[in-house]
Structures are given as structure tokens and as C-alpha cells.
Amino acid sequence: MVRDIIKMSKxxxxxxxxxxxxxxxxxxxxxxxELLNLCIxxxxxxxxxxxxxxxxxxxxxxxxxxSNRKLSEKFKENVLKTVKKKYPDFGPTFAAEKLExxxxxxxxxETLRHWMIEEHIWTPRKLKDKGKVHxxxxxxxxxxxxxxxxxxxxDWLEGRGPKMVLMAYIDDATGKPFGRFYPAEDAxxxxxxxxxxxKKYGIPExxxxxxxxxxxxxxxxxxxxxxxxxxxxxxxxxxxxxxxVKPIHAYSAPAKGRIERLFKxxxxxxxxxxxxADIRSMDDANKFLLxxxxxxxxxxxxxxxxxxxxxxxxxxxxxxxxxxxxRDERTISNDFSVRWxxxxxxxxxPSLSLKKGRILVVENLKGQIRICxxxxxxxxxxxxxxxxxHIRKTIKLMKITAKKSKSKKPYKPAENHPWRTQNSALFxx
Numbered sequence: 001m002v003r004d005i006i007k008m009s010k011x012x013x014x015x016x017x018x019x020x021x022x023x024x025x026x027x028x029x030x031x032x033x034e035l036l037n038l039c040i041x042x043x044x045x046x047x048x049x050x051x052x053x054x055x056x057x058x059x060x061x062x063x064x065x066x067s068n069r070k071l072s073e074k075f076k077e078n079v080l081k082t083v084k085k086k087y088p089d090f091g092p093t094f095a096a097e098k099l100e101x102x103x104x105x106x107x108x109x110e111t112l113r114h115w116m117i118e119e120h121i122w123t124p125r126k127l128k129d130k131g132k133v134h135x136x137x138x139x140x141x142x143x144x145x146x147x148x149x150x151x152x153x154x155d156w157l158e159g160r161g162p163k164m165v166l167m168a169y170i171d172d173a174t175g176k177p178f179g180r181f182y183p184a185e186d187a188x189x190x191x192x193x194x195x196x197x198x199k200k201y202g203i204p205e206x207x208x209x210x211x212x213x214x215x216x217x218x219x220x221x222x223x224x225x226x227x228x229x230x231x232x233x234x235x236x237x238x239x240x241x242x243x244x245v246k247p248i249h250a251y252s253a254p255a256k257g258r259i260e261r262l263f264k265x266x267x268x269x270x271x272x273x274x275x276x277a278d279i280r281s282m283d284d285a286n287k288f289l290l291x292x293x294x295x296x297x298x299x300x301x302x303x304x305x306x307x308x309x310x311x312x313x314x315x316x317x318x319x320x321x322x323x324x325x326x327r328d329e330r331t332i333s334n335d336f337s338v339r340w341x342x343x344x345x346x347x348x349x350p351s352l353s354l355k356k357g358r359i360l361v362v363e364n365l366k367g368q369i370r371i372c373x374x375x376x377x378x379x380x381x382x383x384x385x386x387x388x389x390h391i392r393k394t395i396k397l398m399k400i401t402a403k404k405s406k407s408k409k410p411y412k413p414a415e416n417h418p419w420r421t422q423n424s425a426l427f428x429x
Contacts, residue, residue, distance in 0.1 A: 144311035202311030
């Protein structure tokens with residue numbers, strides 16, 4: 001005797017049990033509708049179908065059949081061939097986008113995901129990150145409340161051009177990024193990139209970065225800092241103090257996970273986008289970012305919980321060319337010269353009160369220099385070390401000459417001086 005085996009889901013087994021109760025007149029169709037969360041008319045149709053066709057009719061009629069919308073094997077082979085040739089290291093979502101955009105082959109990302117897994121072209125993240133545990137930090141509520149920043153040194157052009165560092169910023173509340181490429185991760189790159197950020201969005205309340213020497217110094221405070229009760233600041237922190245932006249230093253990479261994940265995404269998507277656009281230089285890469293980032297923002301950014309923006313407008317009193325600059329105090333020498341980064345400057349209209357005075361030397365990102373004394377900009381000219389030595393020798397010589405000219409001559413009494421008359425024997429011939 002051959003038994004028919006009917007494969008049913010748990011939901012279908014529960015449904016057939018309730019339908020049999022209706023057929024056995026143990027419950028009414030209204031009660032069955034409440035138990036199955038269906039309308040009475042639908043329950044009536046199911047009862048009629050089971051009564052006429054048996055229990056197998058409870059199973060959906062399309063089960064085991066191929067979908068009418070199933071893509072052909074030829075199309076599947078064509079798509080996978082294109083993926084292996086042009087997008088072997090792309091993820092399914094990104095590959096599906098480029099297949100439709102460039103190759104005019106439309107396939108859903110989920111279908112492509114299954115195909116790529118079957119062909120071992122792509123491995124799901126859950127298998128890559130098996131065993132890892134992540135504790136997600138809740139986003140800030142307002143746009144501009146906190147911005148995360150970092151630099152990523154990477155072969156962004158895949159050997160087609162120089163190695164570069166991407167100085168990037170991402171708003172914690174919305175995920176809106178900003179970035180620019182530089183030759184190296186240094187204070188100049190940090191200042192210039194942050195200057196670009198605030199020109200675009202405004203001045204944020206706080207900025208979150210790591211403990212790199214650009215952002216955090218380990219030196220001991222000098223005498224002036226001790227007297228003022230201040231901790232030592234890096235050049236970048238001095239800029240943040242002028243802009244009234246709160247610096248927050250992370251103690252680990254996972255603490256600033258949002259910017260780290262942004263780099264992970266960019267090292268996947270951005271690199272491949274630049275490969276397809278045949279970008280070969282840093283200037284071209286920065287131009288490419290101008291069009292790429294708005295597209296990225298429109299697709300991946302999220303609305304902030306609170307619509308209020310905390311970015312502040314740039315005050316007209318702030319001259320960003322001199323805000324984003326290197327600054328430090330120096331002492332004026334006796335010859336009215338100042339030394340800064342192995343360069344020598346001579347004050348052109350000095351006063352005696354400036355001798356040994358403390359002044360502020362400021363050098364902006366363009367290499368322009370200002371020397372300030374009590375909110376007053378001093379006039380100066382740059383000189384060479386040999387010229388300075390010549391000036392110092394001249395001053396020294398002038399001092400010696402002046403000293404000699406002022407030295408007293410031996411006193412000679414007059415002819416009629418009493419000393420001569422009283423001691424005439426000494427002068428007799």
C-alpha cells in the first residue's frame with residue numbers, strides 16, 4: 001500500500017486541524033476565522049476546498065513549481081560571467097547597481113546575492129564575522145552635535161597613482177560624510193580638511209578623534225601653561241579652542257566605529273568607483289569626491305532624531321585663513337629678531353619696550369606669517385642667519401665703540417691748581 005506524503009508548514013498543519021474541527025461541526029466558521037485570523041468568507045472557501053479535494057488542497061498550489069518570473073539560466077550565466085570579469089571583488093548590492101547602470105542588466109540584489117554565494121564569488125558577512133560581538137552606541141540626536149574624524153592611509157588608486165590618505169568626517173546623527181585626499185596624515189591635512197568641512201556644513205559642537213599626536217600631545221606643560229592652569233595643546237586643538245569646538249579623544253578604534261565603518265565602505269565602494277572612472281591622480285580623486293559624496297549621502301544618510309541642527313554659522317569676525325594656522329609664543333631678542341621654525345625675522349619698527357617681550361607668531365596654511373604683540377600686528381622682514389650674525393656683530397662693535405668713547409681720560413690738574421703750588425718740588429726741573 002502506497003501512502004501519499006504531503007509536506008506542510010507548521011502554519012498549514014495548524015490550519016488543517018482547525019478546518020477539520022469545522023467539518024466535524026465542533027466549532028463554527030466564525031470561531032475558526034478568529035483562530036486563523038482570516039475572514040469568514042475565506043474560511044468558507046478553504047472548508048469547501050478541503051471537503052472536495054482533501055487535505056492536500058491546504059497547501060499552496062504553486063509549491064514545488066518554478067516561478068513564472070524566474071530568470072533564465074542563460075541570463076544567469078551571462079550575469080555571473082560579467083560579475084567574474086568586471087566585478088569579482090564587489091558585494092552583491094554594489095554589483096547589482098553597476099550591472100544595471102553600466103551593463104544594462106537588471107537583477108535584484110538578493111537574487112544576485114544567492115547566485116554569487118552559489119558560485120563562491122562572495123562570502124556573507126555572518127560567516128566572515130562569526131564569533132564577533134559588537135555593542136552599538138546610540139546615535140546623537142542632532143545634526144552637528146558630534147562629528148567623528150580620522151585619516152585612512154591606503155592604496156586608494158590601486159597602483160594607478162600615488163598612495164594617499166583620506167581625511168574623513170562623518171556626522172554621528174545623520175551619517176553624512178565629508179572627505180578629501182592628502183599626501184600624508186599630518187596637522188596641515190587635519191586643519192585643511194576640517195576647514196573644508198565647516199565651510200560646507202558649519203561649526204559643529206564637538207569632534208571625536210583618536211589619540212594621534214596630531215590631536216593629543218603627551219609633552220609636559222611649560223611654565224606659561226602651568227601658571228594658567230592649562231594642559232598642553234596640539235596645534236589642531238588650538239584651532240578648535242578658537243572655534244569653540246569641544247575635542248573628544250577616543251581610547252580605542254571601536255569607540256569611533258562609525259568612522260571606521262565608513263572607511264571600510266569607502267575602501268570597498270569608493271576604490272571601485274574610482275577604478276571604473278580611471279582616476280589616476282590626487283587632484284582627480286578630490287574632484288571625483290565632489291560628485292561621489294552627494295550620491296553617497298542621498299542613499300546612505302539617515303534623518304536625525306531631532307530636526308534641529310547644532311552647526312553654527314561662521315562669524316564674519318573669523319578670518320579662516322588665520323584661524324587655521326600654526327601658532328606659538330616666542331621671545332624677542334635684544335637685537336629685535338625672532339626665530340620661528342629655523343627662520344629669522346627682524347622687527348622693522350621696534351620700540352625699547354619690545355625687548356625680551358613675548359609675542360605670538362602665526363603661520364597659516366599658505367605659508368604667510370604674522371607676528372602679534374598684545375593684539376597688535378608688528379611689521380617685520382625675513383632675514384638670513386648670516387645677515388642676523390652680521391647685525392649682531394655690528395651691534396656688539398657699536399657697543400664697544402660707545403663704551404670706549406664714554407671712558408674717562410686721566411685727570412690732569414690745571415697749571416694754577418693748589419696741588420701744583422703745594423707740591424712744586426715735584427714739578428721742578
